[in-house]
Amino acid sequence: MEENEKKVGFYTTTRKVRLYTNNLEYLKITNEIYNETVEKYYNLLFENTQFLELSNQNCLRELEKITIKSKTGEKPKDYFEQNVPLYLRRAAINEAIGQVRTYFGLLENSKKNKNIKPPSKATRFNSSMTLYKGMYRNLADGKIELKLFDGNDWKWFGAKLKDWQIPEEGEILSPTVVMKKDYVMLHIPIKQRIEDVTPxxxxxxxxxxxxxxxxxxxxxxxxxxxxxxxxxxxxxxxxxxxxxxxxxxxxxxxxxxxxxxxxxxxxxxxxxxxxxxxxxxxxxxxxxxxxxxxxxxxxxxxxxxxxxxxxxxxxxxxxxxxxxxxxxxxxxxxxxxxxxxxxxxxxxxxxxxxxxxxxxxxxxxxxxxxxxxxxxxxxxxxxxxxxxxxxxxxxxxxxxxxxxxxxxx
Ligand SMILES: [Zn+2]
The missing domain is CATH 3.30.420.140 (YqgF/RNase H-like domain)
Known part of the structure; x- marks a missing residue:
């Protein structure tokens, strides 16, 4: 690096805002479906650890290949019937990949250091749902629309966001729905360009x-x-x-x-x-x-x-x-x-x-x-x-x- 050359960088901050919805039940159902999907792919990945050699993106692709019908309608070996939007499934698969990678990382550490206990496989799944594009839309000042399962079908529902304004600068990344005991939060990451990150x-x-x-x-x-x-x-x-x-x-x-x-x-x-x-x-x-x-x-x-x-x-x-x-x-x-x-x-x-x-x-x-x-x-x-x-x-x-x-x- 040239000494006087500016080095541009990126910085992500997360805004945490309260989410109000009249359809809390649907949100809960959707969150459960998300976690069931995480669980399925988590277990499937343990049966197919060779996929972990791949990048996250390719690992996701392989997992999809073995679980989703092909274009010609053929059912692959691990096919399972599931009525979920593509982007909910993808977010769940990425969550599962992350969790399995963490598991093997910890396992590796425990082999090197006898003081560290080997990790145990997850049995309960309670992740916060990440909303990829396709699962949310019309994010604006004070509001958002979410795609939720109402027991029969996937539909769009409006929700309110307290004290939320679209930032003047920066790119909004996939928000996460965080279910608390009595309320719901939406975590919205914002990626900003930093003009100079030279040490x-x-x-x-x-x-x-x-x-x-x-x-x-x-x-x-x-x-x-x-x-x-x-x-x-x-x-x-x-x-x-x-x-x-x-x-x-x-x-x-x-x-x-x-x-x-x-x-x-x-x-x-x-x-x-x-x-x-x-x-x-x-x-x-x-x-x-x-x-x-x-x-x-x-x-x-x-x-x-x-x-x-x-x-x-x-x-x-x-x-x-x-x-x-x-x-x-x-x-x-x-x-x-x-x-x-x-x-x-x-x-x-x-x-x-x-x-x-x-x-x-x-x-x-x-x-x-x-x-x-x-x-x-x-x-x-x-x-x-x-x-x-x-x-x-x-x-x-x-x-x-x-x-x-x-x-x-
Ligand atoms: Zn003096």
Whole structure:
């Protein structure tokens, strides 16, 4: 691979959404038929282990050959009468192949290592049904149609999907129906193209690499981002605001919860629960918004690597004095979402050690004194405290990968 060449990749995420149907019985019957089919092919494959030498696709073909009538109507040796759509059977066969391969993989391991028990053959089949095209259609915002067996025939039935919207980008792969005790979930995999999956050590060799250092704060500035050239030269800086607003909104709700606690619990219970949901929603909203702004900034400034300070335990680091619903505590969630969004844009997030990110001057490395939101170093360099921190975090990342820092002081 060329050092500067971008390597495109793919990444699959799975959206899990509640499925509501008025035809739960049919869905259950269909799911049973699916598992009966898995079982049949599972057992058949144990009688025909030579097929396992083949690729999954060819293995499926061979299994079909020995169980399905030929075009001329001849019945093969293992033919069995089964009224199932082609794509349900194929999904079930692939499931069976997967399970049998897993069995032999485990068996192999147990032969090599005496501490590992040999696996036992499956006797109960309870797989989640994968829907190939032909088993579902008209997947749209909030809805889907499924092909189900109603006891007599296969028919299309509509179902509702909670909070589901067709993603703007990415390819939707075969969904899986997951039957829970009291409800049904649909797992929908989405395959996305990643612009650049080059590992960090290769991309950091590039002379023109740009790194973004990010500091998080408990002030109105949720995050301070500095986009740097490989020499440490500042390209652009942004402050992502909203910390005070977030603090005020959560404070209000926390105040109401406190009031409710003093009231009669049984009256207040429902409201009380709603308040906690509200708190969660507000936090989610800000985490999404802030992470989106950071990633947009990085894309605009052609950043390929994001550097943040490694903080294992935020409680330990900042103390409980700041409160769980304060901006700095949202750091973890912002980073989680930022990583995901950055990855989709081909940007990697990496960490540097958190020592000295705040208390050294990024220009001259001398010790910094903090005065509110300002910092002044021993040699008199003044800067915004968090800007200085973000610069250090960015520069530390560049140094870690052997870049020569040339700052104009
Ligand atoms: Zn200085």
């Amino acid at each position: 960090i050590k290769y991309r950091m060799k590039d002379e023109n690499i740009r790194v973004c250092g990010i500091a998080f704060s408990n002030s109105d500035k949720f995050a301070i981002c500095v986009a740097l050239q490989s020499t440490g030269k500042l390209v652009k800086c942004i402050f992502v605001p909203g910390g005070d607003e977030y603090k005020n909104r959560t404070k209000q709700i926390l105040g109401r919860i406190k009031k409710h606690r003093q009231k009669n619990w049984s009256y207040a219970e429902k409201d009380h629960k709603n308040y906690w949901i509200k708190l969660k929603n507000i936090s989610e909203h800000y985490a999404h918004e802030i992470s989106r702004k950071i990633v947009d900034f990085c894309v605009e400034n052609k950043v390929q690597v994001i550097s943040i300070a490694e903080i294992k335990d935020i409680n330990e680091h900042f103390g409980k004095r700041v409160g769980i619903y304060s901006p700095i505590f949202l750091r973890k969630k912002i980073i989680e979402y930022m990583k995901y969004k950055a990855f989709k844009e081909g940007i990697i997030v990496t960490t540097v050690r958190s020592n000295y990110t705040g208390n050294r001057c990024y220009k001259c490395r001398s010790i910094v004194k903090r005065n509110g939101l300002k910092s002044v170093c021993e040699k008199g360099h003044q800067a915004d405290y968090f800007f200085n921190t973000a610069m250090n975090i960015g520069i530390m990342c560049l140094k870690k990968f052997g870049k020569k820092i040339k700052l104009e002081i």
